[in-house]
């Protein structure tokens with residue numbers, strides 16, 4: 001297994017034409033492969049497991065921007081708070097408060113994306129529109145100076161049906177657009193994280209500003 005450099009260059013080019021940021025999802029992949037992609041100029045990497053992220057960050061160049069893209073448990077926030085660049089999957093006030101607390105301890109402002117549930121599958125995490133609305137208004141009323149809600153994240157259904165996936169991304173973009181009008185000191189929606197290996201082109205067409213791509217760059221992952 002090795003990094004697919006050709007795929008990387010092609011995807012990079014495609015995305016930079018649209019001004020979309022690429023997060024290379026390196027979960028389960030060895031640090032040698034991350035280093036390989038880093039040497040080609042990739043700086044943003046995404047991980048799903050806290051301990052794995054912490055271990056990798058300690059062994060790799062310090063200027064890597066680490067994205068936490070998994071479901072974060074409140075008791076693990078402190079482990080990544082000192083260095084994480086962006087937390088993609090926030091879906092509760094409890095978690096936001098904890099991130100704010102740990103941000104304060106580390107004298108940092110931590111960027112967060114709220115995860116919206118757009119897929120048909122029941123198992124995926126995230127907020128429905130009503131819950132999102134509630135979480136945003138609660139956050140606006142609380143003084144949380146050590147977080148910024150800087151966007152939304154969503155995952156489309158795991159489906160071959162491109163039309164379904166497109167409709168789900170359209171929906172997320174519509175929700176996102178509603179909130180970009182309401183900015184407060186710690187709610188500044190500008191990032192829309194949507195699109196993975198199988199659907200990043202559709203996501204790009206539907207207004208994504210950040211895609212999270214793993215297997216196209218690093219090859220398939222073995223099941224954990």
Ligand SMILES: *Cc1c(COP(=O)(O)O)cnc(C)c1O
Pocket residue numbers: 025027048069070196197198212213214215216
């Ligand atoms: C694993 C993962 C990805 C990347 O998936 P690929 O299909 O390998 O591109 C993107 N986003 C999240 C939240 C993930 O867990």
